[in-house]
Amino acid sequence: MTVLAKRFLTVMVLVVAAIGGALLIEVLLSLQAGWTFGHSQQGHVVGWVGFALILSVFAYPLKKRFDRKWPKNWFRFHQMAGIVGPMLILIHAGPHFHALVPLFALLAMGIVVLSGVIGSAVHRKALQLLKDERKELLNRGLSPEDVEERLYDLASSEETFRIWQIIHSPMLMMFLSLVLAHVIGALYFGGL
Amino acid sequence: MAVATAVLLAWLAWGTAKYPEAFWAPGDLSRYHADITTCAGCHQPFRGAVAGQCITCHGGSRFAVQPKSGLFESHQKLMRAGKSCSGCHTEHRGAQAQITIGVGRWENP
Numbered sequence: 070m071t072v073l074a075k076r077f078l079t080v081m082v083l084v085v086a087a088i089g090g091a092l093l094i095e096v097l098l099s100l101q102a103g104w105t106f107g108h109s110q111q112g113h114v115v116g117w118v119g120f121a122l123i124l125s126v127f128a129y130p131l132k133k134r135f136d137r138k139w140p141k142n143w144f145r146f147h148q149m150a151g152i153v154g155p156m157l158i159l160i161h162a163g164p165h166f167h168a169l170v171p172l173f174a175l176l177a178m179g180i181v182v183l184s185g186v187i188g189s190a191v192h193r194k195a196l197q198l199l200k201d202e203r204k205e206l207l208n209r210g211l212s213p214e215d216v217e218e219r220l221y222d223l224a225s226s227e228e229t230f231r232i233w234q235i236i237h238s239p240m241l242m243m244f245l246s247l248v249l250a251h252v253i254g255a256l257y258f259g260g261l
Numbered sequence: 262m263a264v265a266t267a268v269l270l271a272w273l274a275w276g277t278a279k280y281p282e283a284f285w286a287p288g289d290l291s292r293y294h295a296d297i298t299t300c301a302g303c304h305q306p307f308r309g310a311v312a313g314q315c316i317t318c319h320g321g322s323r324f325a326v327q328p329k330s331g332l333f334e335s336h337q338k339l340m341r342a343g344k345s346c347s348g349c350h351t352e353h354r355g356a357q358a359q360i361t362i363g364v365g366r367w368e369n370p
Binding site for chain 1: 262265266269270273276283284285286287288289300304306307308309351354362
């Protein structure tokens with residue numbers, strides 16, 4: 070098995086284990102409470118905490134636009150919050166699927182998380198390509214300014230990254246809209 | 262993207278008007294309340310299912326004719342003590358579900 074295949078398999082197993090684990094936690098909490106955890110006060114609190122953590126992922130994309138140097142630590146936090154937040158939501162939701170609005174919000178969340186995980190892999194590959202190309206051009210004797218100019222086009226038109234952006238950004242808009250609808254609906258029918 | 266959001270909002274509005282339970286309810290109503298067809302029958306906006314709505318149907322006369330004679334007095338006591346209906350009763354757990362908590366378990370009302 071190649072290194073890539075092994076790494077892919079590891080990630081897949083971890084993802085399935087994480088999702089299964091979070092859902093199992095909700096089932097156990099529900100059995101303990103005597104009824105659906107997600108509808109209890111604590112269940113709502115877990116939902117709010119997960120939501121707050123998910124909102125914190127926006128700190129990184131904002132910082133990235135204003136900083137000259139790539140804010141690596143902020144990105145690491147973005148990755149962590151983008152995993153732990155949704156896991157808390159899985160504990161809040163549990164394996165209960167009835168109303169369409171929360172269900173679609175959950176699905177949208179899943180797509181955003183998945184696209185994020187895939188995106189970091191795509192990005193890593195694109196960065197590697199850029200580094201290799203830069204080394205190649207410098208070796209051929211071009212000046213650093215020339216190299217940067219040539220690479221700019223390559224960097225901005227990296228096809229795979231463009232496709233990823235087309236999925237990640239719109240999907241998270243849909244997710245936010247659905248979450249807002251779900252929260253407002255829950256407060257409307259359940260009381261403040 | 263703005264179009265997609267607009268479509269989503271339109272779908273939500275349509276669904277809420279036509280199939281509110283399918284879009285928003287966390288579970289089916291029990292067979293005891295299956296005759297209630299509107300959300301507003303029990304729910305008040307941003308207040309949940311309030312006791313006032315329960316008492317609209319489950320008023321004094323309805324209790325008085327119950328076969329279990331103790332029910333009327335026990336509920337009068339609870340109401341005087343200011344206990345809310347939702348302290349022991351809940352809904353949206355499915356058609357076959359129980360809606361009363363008794364001695365720590367779910368049982369027949």
